[in-house]
Amino acid sequence: DQQVKQNSPSLSVQEGRISILNCDYTNSMFDYFLWYKKYPAEGPTFLISISSIKDKNEDGRFTVFLNKSAKHLSLHIVPSQPGDSAVYFCAALGGGADGLTFGKGTHLIIQP
Amino acid sequence: SQTIHQWPATLVQPVGSPLSLECTVEGTSNPNLYWYRQAAGRGLQLLFYSVGIGQISSEVPQNLSASRPQDRQFILSSKKLLLSDSGFYLCAWSGGTNEQYFGPGTRLTVT
Known part of the structure; x- marks a missing residue:
């Protein structure tokens, strides 16, 4: 069963606007979450992470929000x-x- | 700074042939090392995990094996490849923090 779910296979956003990528999880024992960015035929690149004791972490243009009650x-x-056009993985x-x-x-596809 | 290398970058192998993929990490000592696979249309799945030389944990039963002959070297092997072994193989390392850092990957096609 899929314990980490990204229900949107693709997302198109206009350049300059906000991109919001979502992730849901089912295992309440997860205690640390990460986002990776991946270009075709390359390894994933670490973007940003958040501990389960926090609800927000910000790094430049990237912000991760965590809602533990909603998983x-x-x-x-x-x-x-x-x-920013790439595949984004939640982990x-x-x-x-x-x-x-x-x-x-x-x-994620950023439209000019 | 730390770097992670994988080779080869691409590989085409017939069914039943052996496999050896290599991963090396530079700039760190005693890293945790991981092998992941991304099959077509799927997310990354953890295959093997190592905390030290000769210490290998397997996450899923499969046609593959892993070895860690040196502190910063991690090898993925198979004696006889199956069609289902095709995919994008990624090595990753971590050390002291929760973040894992990935290599460039190997694209394996079994024909």
Whole structure:
């Protein structure tokens, strides 16, 4: 079963606007969450993370929000730039697994 | 700074042939090392995890094996490849923090 879910396979956003990528999880034992950005045929690049004891973490244009009661997190990118076009993976740590548990990814397309 | 290398970048192998993918990390000592696979249309799945030389944990039963002969070297192997082994294989490392850092990946096509 999919413990980390990214229900939007793709998202199209106009350049300069805000991009919001969503992620839901089912395992309440996850205690750390990460977002990765991936270009085709390359390895994922770490973007930003958040501990389960926090509800927000900000780094430049990227902000991650965590709603533990809803088991939901989101990544906000503002303003969106053409170079942000990529696949974004949500990942979780903990829950009894040794490594990261990934969602299937959301393909973000920034329109000029 | 730390860097992670994987080779080869791409590989096409016939069914039943052996496999060896290599991953090395530079600029850090005693890292945790991971092998992940991304199959077509799917997210990344953890295959193996290592906390030290000779210490390997397997997440899912499969046709693959892993070894860590040196502190910063992680090898993924198979004796006989299956069609279902096709995918994008990623090595990652972590050390002291929760973040994992990925290599460039190997695209494996089994024909």
